[in-house]
Amino acid sequence: MTITPTTEPTIAVDQGLELYRSMFRIRRFETTAGELFAGGKLPGFIHLSLGQEAVATGVCSALDDHDTVSTTHRGHGHCLAKGGDLQQMMAELYGKEGGVTRGRAGSMHASDSSVGILGANGIVGGGIPMAVGSALAAQLDGKSRVSVAFFGDGAVGEGVFTESVNLATLWKLPMIFVCENNGYAELTPTAVHLANTRIIELARPYGIAVEAVDGNDVLAVLAAATRAVERGRRGEGPTLLEMDTTRWHGHFEGDPQRYRSKEELRAMTDRDPVATWRTGLIELGVDAESLDAIEAEVAAEVQAAVEVVELMAPSRADELLRDVYPEGNRA
Amino acid sequence: MTALKYWQAVNTAMREEMERDPKVILFGEDVAAPGGSFGASKGLLDAFGPERVRDTPISEATIVGTALGAAMTGYRPIVEIMFFDFVAVAMDQIVNQAAKVSYMSAGGYAAPMVIRTICAAGRRTGPQHSQNLEALFAHIPGLKVVWGSTPADVRGLLKAAIRDDGPVLAIESLVEWSSRGEVDEAEDIVPIGSAAVRTQGDDITVLSWGGAAPKTVRALEELGDVSVELIDLRTISPWDRDTVLASVEKTGRLLIVHDAVVDFGVGAEIAATVGRELFGRLRSPIERLGALRAPAPFAPHLEDAYLPQPSDIAAAVRDLVRPSDNT
Structure with a gap:
């Protein structure tokens, strides 16, 4: 079944400003992380979600604290939007003791049980079955909790995607599959790796409710996510949302993106989700100064976090062996 | 003391743990209505109902991943992977996901789950149905691997595995499936890590x-x-x-x-x-x-x-x- 919205989404100004703050925080966090990485401050790999902010913000704004998300190696935005602590996230990228997972997980694997972030995931598609399990637990609990799996179009090639769509639909689980279709599986365009580039068409035969959404329009994302969450909470089963979005940077920071044309790279920011919503708010009557003030507050928050994190102690090497097994069940 | 067949020891361990703890659930291929390919879960669907005992598609990776997600959010799933060889289909979910959740989350999440599987070595089942792959899993930090060779041990180890807060691979021997042994129902836990x-x-x-x-x-x-x-x-x-x-x-x-x-x-x-x-x-x-x-x-x-x-x-x-x- 395809969900067709019958009304234009509307929003109160206060909530609209919160959406803007959330998206701008992701934008600023990612931009700063990119600069820190280029400056040699962050070890390892990082994968930025610049250009995809509206998906993280729109979906997570439809969730409650007890709802869970599983995310991807490109997951900073999802974690921030779900309520992950910005300073702890930044500390994690640095490998500091004050990181959300004490520097064990890093950018690609961080989680936060205090706000229902089951985890970023270093394996493409690896977090999807985990979200099915969280949805099963929600169904067994009989509470109206829902479970979200974020993944990209690349993950659609993994067997666990298809298996999970089948199982969640079969068991009518309260789950939302959120596919961020940014046109690339790492370095490979969608048309080169999928037999059908419309993800909803690949999923539809399983009988799952599907909806294609402009993933760079935060209001459209929020409205679609709200419909999917309500279906889940009512016990009507899972929904797959295909978010058409844009990855501004390469697969990883440092990727020269030779596989994208100059025209494509130039046009990429035309659908800037942050700028689009700024315009949308001004059309709703919000004055530019209020938005500038939000941007200044967020910039100061990110800057302050970096300054604190720079001074933090590194992760404790003497506790490197902790938590391999749950405490109380040490091997 | 009671004499039980090996498979009955597996069956009673699951039944008693499911009676003891409502958070213990069971799913896998053919485990509910058929009662397991070899009968290990006979009667459990009737006893505990279709919410807690479920047949699944033939999707080993997603079976294990679903168990992991449910374990991270409050349940103690037991999943059956029909043959030891088939566990290889779920390798990512075991090695990269379940085994690492506690560590990657710095203890924020735990994965109290049991993957039961059956080794058919000695039963003339051939190259993809009778491997002994325990070394692959023993090599992975974060996993525990147990294998009871008698009714008392398979039962006691499975109970300990279900109560463990981390992921445990519990292997069973098909060649011993009908062997009988004494089981002391009062002393029914075999601590993990004890020879x-x-x-x-x-x-x-x-x-x-x-x-x-x-x-x-x-x-x-x-x-x-x-x-x-x-x-x-x-x-x-x-x-x-x-x-x-x-x-x-x-x-x-x-x-x-x-x-x-x-x-x-x-x-x-x-x-x-x-x-x-x-x-x-x-x-x-x-x-x-x-x-x-x-x-x-x-x-x-x-x-x-x-x-x-x-x-x-x-x-x-x-x-x-x-x-x-x-x-």
Whole structure:
């Protein structure tokens, strides 16, 4: 079944400003992380979600604290939007003791049980079955909790995607599959790796409710996510949302993106989700100064976090062996 | 004490744990209405209902991943993967996901889940239905691996695995499926990480687990004149170093017998540890006996030649305990 919205989404100004703050925080966090990485401050790999902010913000704004998300190696935005602590996230990228997972997980694997972030995931598609399990637990609990799996179009090639769509639909689980279709599986365009580039068409035969959404329009994302969450909470089963979005940077920071044309790279920011919503708010009557003030507050928050994190102690090497097994069940 | 068949021991362990803890759930291929391919979950659907006992699609990776997500959010799932070989289909979800959740989350999440699987070595089931793959999983930090060879142990280890807060791979032996053994219902937990000393002896320690363990017992019948200390490891990871080291310190000799291929097997890990800890006290080289370096063949005479047999075990013991050395 395809969900067709019958009304234009509307929003109160206060909530609209919160959406803007959330998206701008992701934008600023990612931009700063990119600069820190280029400056040699962050070890390892990082994968930025610049250009995809509206998906993280729109979906997570439809969730409650007890709802869970599983995310991807490109997951900073999802974690921030779900309520992950910005300073702890930044500390994690640095490998500091004050990181959300004490520097064990890093950018690609961080989680936060205090706000229902089951985890970023270093394996493409690896977090999807985990979200099915969280949805099963929600169904067994009989509470109206829902479970979200974020993944990209690349993950659609993994067997666990298809298996999970089948199982969640079969068991009518309260789950939302959120596919961020940014046109690339790492370095490979969608048309080169999928037999059908419309993800909803690949999923539809399983009988799952599907909806294609402009993933760079935060209001459209929020409205679609709200419909999917309500279906889940009512016990009507899972929904797959295909978010058409844009990855501004390469697969990883440092990727020269030779596989994208100059025209494509130039046009990429035309659908800037942050700028689009700024315009949308001004059309709703919000004055530019209020938005500038939000941007200044967020910039100061990110800057302050970096300054604190720079001074933090590194992760404790003497506790490197902790938590391999749950405490109380040490091997 | 009650006499139970091996499969009944598995069945009663699950039934009693599901009665004790409503958070214990069971799902897998053919486990609910059919009661398991080999009957291990017979009656559990009727007893606990379709919410807690579910048949799944043939999707091993997603079965394990779903168990993981449910474990992270409050449940204690048991999933059955029909044959040990099929666990390989779920490798990512076991190795990269379940085994690492506690560590990657710095203890924020735990994954109290059990993956039950059945090893059919010795049942003429061929290359993709009778492998002994325990070394692959014992190698992964964050996983525990148990394998009871008797009704009492398979039952007690499964109960301990269900109560453990981390992921446990619980292997069962199809070749023992109908064997009977005494089960003490009052003493029904076998702690993970504890080996069992089956017979006391002075000349040699013979260490085994899983499908090889009953064969070492039969080998003893041919070795009336040798004083053998027979140990069933029961937990492969974490293995009971103290019990094994104490025994070999006494006997001075160690024969490790497993049905897995010898090369790069669990026996190598144990031999390295014993060799280092007891260097200078050994009266003979540590010997390993296991399957040949080949996929498991189907034809009965080939499989018999492939796996260690009681007569092979007895011969290996005699080679190690030669009268000239036995001073």
